[in-house]
Amino acid sequence: MTKDLPNVLADYGAAWLEPVADTRRALLDACWSDEGVYADPNSMAVGRAALSDLIGGFHAKMPGARIELTSGASAHHERILFSWRMVTAEGATALEGVDFGRLAPDGRLAEITGFFGPPPGGLTGAPRRKLRKTMPQPMTLKTRLADPSARLTMHICTIPSATVTQAIAASGADSVVVDMEHGAVDHASAHAMIAATAGTSCAPMVRVAENDPVQVKRALDLGAEGIVFPMVRTAEEAQRAVASLRYPPHGTRGFGPFIAQSRWGTGLLDHRETVDGSLVCCLLAETAESIENIEAICAVPGVDMIVPAQFDLSTDLGISGQFDHPDFQAALAKVEAAAGKAGIALGNVALSKAQADGLFAKGYRVACGFDVLWLRAAAAEAQSWTG
Structure with a gap:
């Protein structure tokens, strides 16, 4: 029986709105052909199961967001x-975007190809038209970090390369951290690395060298979605960090x-309204003093994430690299308890x-890695293949 197009599109739209996998799959059974192919600038899925998983990934990465159809369908010749x-x-x-599709003989969708944004202008000889305003890309990391069920990734990028950052972002990573504290990154490289995340859902963060409003301002003005603040020792320092992310x-x-x-x-003048309150504040707890004050630090409004930085913290405690030492484990437990009580996301290194x-x-929401360590490990593994 051939299905009617309005019902097919209604089921397809409902599938994109549905966070529950079994219900979503039932909707796709009704509107999506057995080997249907979905493609957009960031992803591709073949078959119902793959498309259902892709939609599930959208809901996991952007809790509360939704896709809405904004028109009826123009149709001819099964297109x-x-x-x-x-x-x-x-x-x-x-x-906003436009989808082109092809219908299977039974009326279900056999193919959808999606395009983001309005069509480009500039054809030779074509009349000049006023360009539509570009829609803001969403800043979503702050919202995702606040979800207690979130499991996210964050990769510290020490290599001054937009190519490396773009590859990590394209892999589906939730966030990258352009490392201006320990990495070989200058401001020009940082700008290119931040820009390389455009078109993905990967949030570009910057780790500054110190809790300095001038350094924070420069990083945010390059387009960072948030800042990682090192060596935060007191609640007052945490308050200064939060304040540096927001306009008066x-x-x-x-x-x-x-x-x-x-x-x-x-636009220049509406940027403040768009981003103020959406930027992420991540604090590194990496000194004995920060551990002593961790409850007060976690009580500061506007802190989104805490990372008990293992290397600096163990070194400051006088047990450098001894992550199983009772003193280090006690410090870690204190951070975990304070962040848990305050509902703040915790992150740490996982290789x-x-x-x-x-x-x-243990309740952490973010697993962190390093570009240079991933690269070195992969190269070492390849070398081991030679015997």
Whole structure:
């Protein structure tokens, strides 16, 4: 029996709205052909199960966001065309696009090819048209970190390479941290690395060299979605960090997003309204003093994530690298308890699935890695193949 197009599109739209896998799969059974192919600029899925998993990944990475159809369908010769938009949990339109599709003989969808944003202009000889304003890309990491069920990845990028950062972002990573504390990264490289995450759901963070509003301002004005603050020892220092992420009257950030506006698709004057309150504040607890004050630090409003930095913390405790030492374990437990009580996301280094599973089992939400360590480990493994 041939299915009717309005019902097929209604089921397809409902499938994108459905967070429950079994219900979503039932909707796709009704509207998606056995070997249907979905493709957009970031992903591809073949078959119902793969498309269901892709939609599930969208809900996991962007809790509360939804895809809405914004038009009916134009159709001819088993081809269809319709438009849609992505709406954030806060109700803002984050992205618009157009889908082209092909119908199977039974009327279900056999193929969808999605395009993000309006069609490009500039054809030779074509009349000049006023370009539509680019829709802001959503800043979602803050929301995802606040989800107690979240399991996220964050990769520290010490290599000054937009190519490396782009590859990590394209892998599906939740966040990258451009490392301006310990990495070989200058401001020009940082800008290129942040820009390389555009078009993905990977959030570009920057680790600054110190808790300095000037350094924070420069990183945010390059387009960073948040800042990793090292060596935060007291609640007062945590308050200073939070304030540096926001514009007056809520904070101390100076206004100058001449570069950042392009990364987030805003205008210069509406950038403040778009990003203020959406930037991520991650603090590193890496000294004995920070452990003593961790409850007060976690009580500071606006802190999104805490990382008990193993290397610096163990070194400051006088037991460098001795992560099984009772003093280090006691310090770690104190951070975990304080963050858990405050509902703040915890992150730490995991260079294997077993390490990540261990962190998640203890309530951590973020598993962190390093680009240079991933690269070295992969190269060493390849070398081992030679015998």
